[in-house]
Amino acid sequence: xxxxxxxxxxxxxxxxxxGASIPPETSDxxxxxDNVSVYYSDYEAIRNVTLPIGRNEITAFIGPSGCGKSxxxxxFNRMNDLIPGAHLKGTVAYHGTDIYGxxxxxxxxxxxxxxxxxxxxxxxxxxxxxVAYGPKVNGTKGNLDDLVEECLTRAALWNEVKDDLxxxxxxxSGGQQQRLVxxxxxxxxxxxxxxxxxxxxxxxxxTAKIEDLMxxxxxxxxxxxxxxxxxxxxxxxxxxxxxxxxxxxxxxxHGRLVEFGRTRELFxxxxxxxxxxxxxxxxx
Amino acid sequence: xxxxTVSETAEGLSLRQSRPRYxxxxxxxxxxxxxxxxxxTTFGIVISLLIPSIEFFMEVPIxxxxxxxxxxxxxxxxxxxxxxxxxxxxxxxxIAIAVAIPLGLGASIYLSEYASERVRKVLKPTLEVLAGxxxxxxxxxxxxxxxxAILIKIFPEIEVFNALSAGLIMGVMIIPTIASLSEDAxxxxxxxxxxxxxxxxxxxxxxxxxxxxxxALSGIVAxxxxxxxRAIGETxxxxxxxxxxxxxxxxxxxxxxxxxxxxxAAGSGDLATGSIEYKSIFAVGMLxxxxxxxxxxxxxxxxxxxxxxxx
Ligand SMILES: Nc1ncnc2c1ncn2[C@@H]1O[C@H](COP(=O)(O)OP(=O)(O)OP(=O)(O)O)[C@@H](O)[C@H]1O
Ligand SMILES: [Mg+2]
Numbered sequence: 001x002x003x004x005x006x007x008x009x010x011x012x013x014x015x016x017x018x019g020a021s022i023p024p025e026t027s028d029x030x031x032x033x034d035n036v037s038v039y040y041s042d043y044e045a046i047r048n049v050t051l052p053i054g055r056n057e058i059t060a061f062i063g064p065s066g067c068g069k070s071x072x073x074x075x076f077n078r079m080n081d082l083i084p085g086a087h088l089k090g091t092v093a094y095h096g097t098d099i100y101g102x103x104x105x106x107x108x109x110x111x112x113x114x115x116x117x118x119x120x121x122x123x124x125x126x127x128x129x130x131v132a133y134g135p136k137v138n139g140t141k142g143n144l145d146d147l148v149e150e151c152l153t154r155a156a157l158w159n160e161v162k163d164d165l166x167x168x169x170x171x172x173s174g175g176q177q178q179r180l181v182x183x184x185x186x187x188x189x190x191x192x193x194x195x196x197x198x199x200x201x202x203x204x205x206x207t208a209k210i211e212d213l214m215x216x217x218x219x220x221x222x223x224x225x226x227x228x229x230x231x232x233x234x235x236x237x238x239x240x241x242x243x244x245x246x247x248x249x250x251x252x253x254h255g256r257l258v259e260f261g262r263t264r265e266l267f268x269x270x271x272x273x274x275x276x277x278x279x280x281x282x283x284x
Numbered sequence: 285x286x287x288x289t290v291s292e293t294a295e296g297l298s299l300r301q302s303r304p305r306y307x308x309x310x311x312x313x314x315x316x317x318x319x320x321x322x323x324x325t326t327f328g329i330v331i332s333l334l335i336p337s338i339e340f341f342m343e344v345p346i347x348x349x350x351x352x353x354x355x356x357x358x359x360x361x362x363x364x365x366x367x368x369x370x371x372x373x374x375x376x377x378x379i380a381i382a383v384a385i386p387l388g389l390g391a392s393i394y395l396s397e398y399a400s401e402r403v404r405k406v407l408k409p410t411l412e413v414l415a416g417x418x419x420x421x422x423x424x425x426x427x428x429x430x431x432x433a434i435l436i437k438i439f440p441e442i443e444v445f446n447a448l449s450a451g452l453i454m455g456v457m458i459i460p461t462i463a464s465l466s467e468d469a470x471x472x473x474x475x476x477x478x479x480x481x482x483x484x485x486x487x488x489x490x491x492x493x494x495x496x497x498x499x500a501l502s503g504i505v506a507x508x509x510x511x512x513x514r515a516i517g518e519t520x521x522x523x524x525x526x527x528x529x530x531x532x533x534x535x536x537x538x539x540x541x542x543x544x545x546x547x548x549a550a551g552s553g554d555l556a557t558g559s560i561e562y563k564s565i566f567a568v569g570m571l572x573x574x575x576x577x578x579x580x581x582x583x584x585x586x587x588x589x590x591x592x593x594x595x
Contacts, residue, residue: 082482115483125498133484134485185484
């Protein structure tokens with residue numbers, strides 16, 4: 001009756017070419033999550049996630065709305081600290097150091113782990129000043145022209161803006177703004193880039209550009225992306241984590257990690273029926 | 285679908301108004317009237333200022349008025365140089381600004397970026413209560429408490445009526461205006477900008493000063509301008525605490541008269557209607573009106589630009 005095969009075949013087609021070279025197990029993790037639960041006051045938004053994030057890999061978080069993908073993503077750079085009442089149990093180890101441990105400065109964490117948001121949040125400053133912002137607050141002195149050019153080039157935006165660096169960033173299109181945000185992010189020289197539905201407000205052409213850019217950046221950075229777009233997860237990611245929101249024994253909804261593995265395998269032969277239902281479009 | 289609708293209309297489906305709606309028209313008239321009252325009043329004020337002012341300037345050359353440095357309207361052959369009143373206004377306003385801008389801005393940054401929701405809920409209304417204290421109370425506080433109990437110990441040579449106490453208290457009076465409007469402007473900055481700043485490794489201070497404040501800048505400047513307009517137009521505090529001596533001086537320990545306190549004092553005295561002294565009130569009023577009017581236009585422009593920034 002349903003045709004999961006046809007749809008998964010369709011995704012098969014999209015699967016990234018990089019997939020083949022990805023080892024079955026993460027050997028050199030940048031992050032290791034161990035039994036991580038994130039709470040908003042006493043509401044447990046996501047429960048007991050254990051997961052490695054491989055170096056220079058693109059990890060996709062997929063799952064239905066409200067299952068805690070954004071919540072979990074924001075725990076990688078302690079952005080949840082900014083929400084009153086939010087707290088975390090378990091350990092988020094970055095190269096073996098628990099980033100929620102004592103003597104860890106969240107500001108230092110955020111310099112290593114950058115973030116790109118769903119809505120392009122360029123600052124009301126010039127294009128140049130947007131890119132230079134991060135290095136400036138992080139204490140880089142002197143001429144930033146070269147760095148700005150390098151980052152805009154890496155973000156595939158240089159050719160479009162090189163004559164308008166002094167223009168307001170608000171004058172750019174949504175897709176250009178999102179690439180500017182990416183340039184601004186890599187100007188801080190992070191090791192990891194978190195992306196929360198970075199293409200959700202973009203048209204297909206701008207989306208394709210950002211996807212190309214992600215694959216390009218993965219040679220140098222470790223990327224975690226939250227997406228609602230199965231095709232996108234299949235096209236760009238090396239590994240995929242599938243989450244759902246379920247009622248527990250007390251009838252309270254909370255997010256859970258259902259399945260994690262190489263994108264290739266997760267999409268072509270999911271082990272959990274809930275994963276199969278979701279990626280074949282029968283759910284969520 | 286489309287052709288269907290056309291044919292129905294052609295067959296006489298009436299889309300005309302079926303009955304007159306008088307209520308609608310009356311409401312519309314009343315609402316328009318409400319909107320126009322303030323405009324009419326403004327025009328009325330301008331015209332009532334304008335006629336005696338023109339009469340005044342037919343007797344006193346406008347250059348003598350604008351550039352003269354002696355203001356002695358009650359003397360025989362009195363002089364009408366407005367500079368002493370202008371300097372009094374400027375000195376006292378500058379003192380007020382020096383108090384109100386740092387404190388008001390500081391309070392607004394604290395309220396919008398640092399304070400917890402609970403603290404903000406208590407603090408902001410409390411601060412706004414300050415704005416509700418009658419200015420006559422502030423005036424007596426400046427004269428009786430600030431000058432007599434504090435300033436005189438620090439500056440023994442201070443005059444009983446002095447610009448300093450009036451300026452300081454006037455500054456306190458406009459803190460709520462500046463704090464509250466600046467806080468509104470900063471609270472209106474999309475939270476995505478803050479998240480963006482924090483995600484780049486900014487501290488709270490850097491986020492507030494380098495991202496939130498510039499994003500809210502025109503709103504903040506508009507708050508300053510509004511606060512300054514209030515200071516320039518303030519009458520009671522200066523009349524009570526700064527005295528009624530028009531002097532061209534920049535020494536804040538001396539008494540000074542401002543444009544507003546001249547108008548209040550002269551207007552409540554028994555000047556003969558039609559006398560030149562009487563008309564001088566309107567000339568000073570006109571100048572005051574023009575100054576605050578220009579400042580308000582300026583601030584409206586800024587606020588408009590501030591709104592455009594986020595569409
Ligand atoms: N600031 C917050 N305060 C309280 N609860 C929150 C907050 N943010 C999210 N939640 C709750 O936590 C749960 C997970 O939210 P989250 O935004 O992480 O989901 P998501 O998987 O990213 O969803 P979407 O796909 O719609 O973005 C939801 O039930 C949500 O209502
Ligand atoms: Mg989300």
